[in-house]
Amino acid sequence: MNAQIPFDQDNDMRNTFQNAFENEKVPSQTQANLEELYSSLKTTPQVRMTTVDIPQGREGRKQKVVRRGLIAAIVVAALALVGCTAYAIDYLLKMEPNEVEFFEGDSHPVYDSLKPGVTSLNATVGVSQTVGKTTITFDSVSTDRNIINLFFTVEREDGIDFDSIREAYDFPDMDGIIVPSSDKELASYLNPWFEYTISGAEEVLDEGRTNSVDAYLEDGKIKCMARIVPCVTLPDYVEIGLKTVSDPFSRYVDDIPYDPETGFSLTEPHVYSVELDLSTVDHPQELGPQELVFDTEKGRKTLKIDRFTVSDFGIAVAVRDHYYITSVIPDDWIEPFDLRISDETGAVLNPVRYIEDINYSERAYVYELSGKTPEGSITFTPMLRNENPSAPEYPYYEKCVVSEVGAKIPTSDQGGYEVVDKTQTEDTMTIKLHPYGWVNERNTIDFNPHEGEPYSEPLYQLSSRNYLGHDPLSGDLMVIYSFDTDKAPMPEIVYCHVSPDYGVFYEDKAAAITFPLQSSDE
């Protein structure tokens, strides 16, 4: 081994390690123990946490914020290291009122609520990049220092053949049945996913992945919307760097090589960089960093909030030292979703679920709350668990009507969703649900349409798919059911299955903490 070679170029060392362990097999006794464990898994309950659209973040220790010493151009430089060119704008973009092309196209029953805010503050970018046959145009950016919305157009050189993509995308369910996906669903899955870096004041402020919010097909192209909720409130001048995680058409077309394990493309990423001048944008209302210490009936419990920010674009919360970042859950911590958060009127602000991924920061656990914009104060009330809950044992399902206005779908004794609107065409049923009470974010609702008991009625699974959207401002859930009426008539009543946590949670009102919202000073 050569001592002169830097450690990160020491291939001899790497080969030595790899060779030393390549023949190490799991011993037979260890394998026998594993087999015994495997056989017990059927009766070992899984932790019923959030759905796949709530960030798990990375298990591992918290990544410390990089402090001073880094120049603003680090984004472009870092991107250049991966051997691609960052398509950068060489002038600052200012946020101003403008129409946004994304909202001029197809109707957006779920995300139309975002239009007023976005059209009041946005900047046109208009930068296109082509890798292979895929072109992604960064159309515009809209931010109010609190939350960032990004808009893209995705197209293919020879057009986008949804039928062909559908053949590659649609997979059989547990019963071996293939249900054809709708154009809306396919467009959503083709919405590109980016790694982002936000820099300002000579330091990297945040890094993570974007949330793919919504997409639709128009004129042979896909119009896309993505969202970033940073772990910090943005300063006057910021640089945003974006790099695709994968070509959105990876696995669905033949000309893109991809990693079979991850499905991610092996081609160069699409890369962008923009600098924003936010000096004229108002600061949002904030709680400021807080260490909330709750004296609960079960002892002292702590939650460290780095940011709780309110603006017309939404309500953002950044939690420090969270399990999703550190993989450690000390006994004296309380998880964000075990809190009932309400405004000065008592209205509950519930966490927002997104369909697919949710943007996440590598530096804090970040999520959004929905509800009318609070004005005075925020109250945090611990939701504790009963030692001997009265809830039936898992697995337990309850059948709920989801197709009738006024129907309620509970997630616990303390709240759930209520059906507030329903519209219908010859093959589509669109249902809007509004949260009531404390939603209990850990509890999942299976919106796959059923008529009878779970999995006993394959009829609707043969012919229907559902699309979920969650309005981040109102908290409304939109479920769009598409039926293949050639196979079966559209049902008059659709059920969903829930497993509410009855008797599991109770409020510890004596331990509640209230903070006033403050306007940030310049």
Place this chain on the structure above:
Amino acid sequence: MDELIRKAQKGESDSFVALFEHHKQGLWRTALAVLGNDTDSSDALQETALRAWRAIPAFAGRSSIGTWLTRILLHNCFDILERRKQESPVPSDLIAEKETEGNDRSSSADARVLVGDRFACNSDDALDVQRALQVLSEDDRVLLTLFYLNDYSVKQIAALLDLKEGAVKTRLSRARDRFRHVYEESPSTESEVVG
């Protein structure tokens, strides 16, 4: 793989088993490199399977499933190392001289044999490497394992171990030098020809 993950998240244990079995070998090697004996590595592997089964409904796919499992494994390894310290507070550089239970790899260096006219799977080198690794501190073992065996980047290691990247680079460089010193100083052993 995505399908297995989805099914495991829904509670299908068979899918989870298939997933875990696919990554088991890599996890085993990592545990062995960090912990140095079969018994502790076996405990770490089982605990990882159990924790991963319970937590997989919340796995959101930001890292690969293999990386996620490795993180859980490392957490378990840290727990075991911590328990070791509490049960037997012997300085790590003396561990190689101490008889331990459970197939301590550092004491099996004399088991090398020649089969035919080749070493069986280059076991000489493998044993020397493993023996040298166990002479190092646990911090050095973890860093070297993550970088050279698991191919993690400096940045990923910094995030995993809650260190600054500069600190990771410095420690890795020193760990490598220490490993090289021990490895190159290890005495050779006469080999027994078999068959």
